[in-house]
Amino acid sequence: MENLQTYLEDIESRLIAEQEERLLGECETFARGEWTEEYFNPARTTAAPSKLDWPDININDAIEDDELMIISQFTNVSRMIGSNEGRLLTVRSNYGVGILPSLFEVEKFIMPFEHNTLPNVRPFKGGVKDIRRVVDGPLPDLNAGFGKDVFRLGKRYEEIYSQFPNIAKYVRTDHPDCQGPMDICELLWGSEIFTALYDMPDLIHGLLRKVTETYKVFLGEWFKANPDKDELHAYFGQAHLGSICVRDDSAMNISPEMCREYIFPYDQEILSHFGGGSIHFCGKADHYVQYFADMNGLEAMNMSQPEYNDMESIFSATVDKGLPIYGLPQAAIDEALTAKRPLRGLVHSGS
Secondary structure, rough: OOOHHHHHHHHHHOHHHHHHHHHHHHHHHHOOOOOOOEEEOEEOOOOOOOOOOOOOOOHHHOOOOOOHHHHHHHHHHHHOOOOOOOEEEEEEEEEEOOOOHHHOOEEEEEOOOHHOOOOOOOOOOOOOOHHHHHOOOOOOOOOOHHHHHHHHHHHHHHHHHHOHHHHHEEEEEEEOOOEEEEEHHHHOOOOOHHHHHOOHHHHHHHHHHHHHHHHHHHHHHHHHHHOOOOOEEEEOEEEEEEEEEEEEEHHOOHHHHHHHHHHHHHHHHHHHHHHEEEEEEEOOOOOOHHHHHOOOOOOEEEOOHHHHHHHHHHHOOOOHHHOOOOEEEEHHHHHHHHHOOOOOOOEEOOO
């Protein structure tokens, strides 16, 4: 394996400024709702393949070694500029969905090496007793758990940008995966949280309040050290306006009424605090998406599994109201086009 400097020099020399500028401009046009074609499917027209043999790094090795983590992230950048893919170029502190929960000192769970999958955390062993301790206690140390790793990698990326002007201009650092407040609460509490929504609503709100405050402080410190390059956030290379992406995978498990009580107010607080952004969800969301779409500062939606949804309900709540969907699988776009369903230039293909 080459050293990190060699890989970074390779990226720096292969970036085609005119191509990246064009792509960035197209992404901004889409994000602002000004794309004139039926849907948005960006691409690089000129591939710049590498002459280096870029390594395939297991995530377990990457989380133990900063240099391997950085190389693994720039491997994705190399693949993008060496192909015709149309995503913006991003790297991240890639420690999985357990980043925020780990601040509260729950047990980390490192996946088996052969799975090559990001780590997670286990719920508190003490159940409700531990939850009450968190609710009644101070905000956690931001450098606990994976926190110190996240900030250390963010600092390394800023150092790289100071040395390589092309990388600094065209590669952006995605904010760490903080999920959403309810997702974090589920990871801390475990699946019993869903019955607690009925049995202990005050404790749930207390935990959501503590998690939301931690979320704001943690990402606030992140953005101080790793400021945005412009008005776009590129979630896995897919651009939308605003600084953040809140992830609401837990929402699929509860009713619209419970979403309005336990999810929307805290998501709204985070969106407002950071000046807007997008919301991601996995699974089924057609039962509550119309409420999400009315949130202040919501600039776009991202979904991964259209096959579990009534897409007409999704489109009615989003593109018909001027709200873009980014990263939609191409199969769902093709199905909509076949049915002559207008997409209004507000759907981005995730291919």
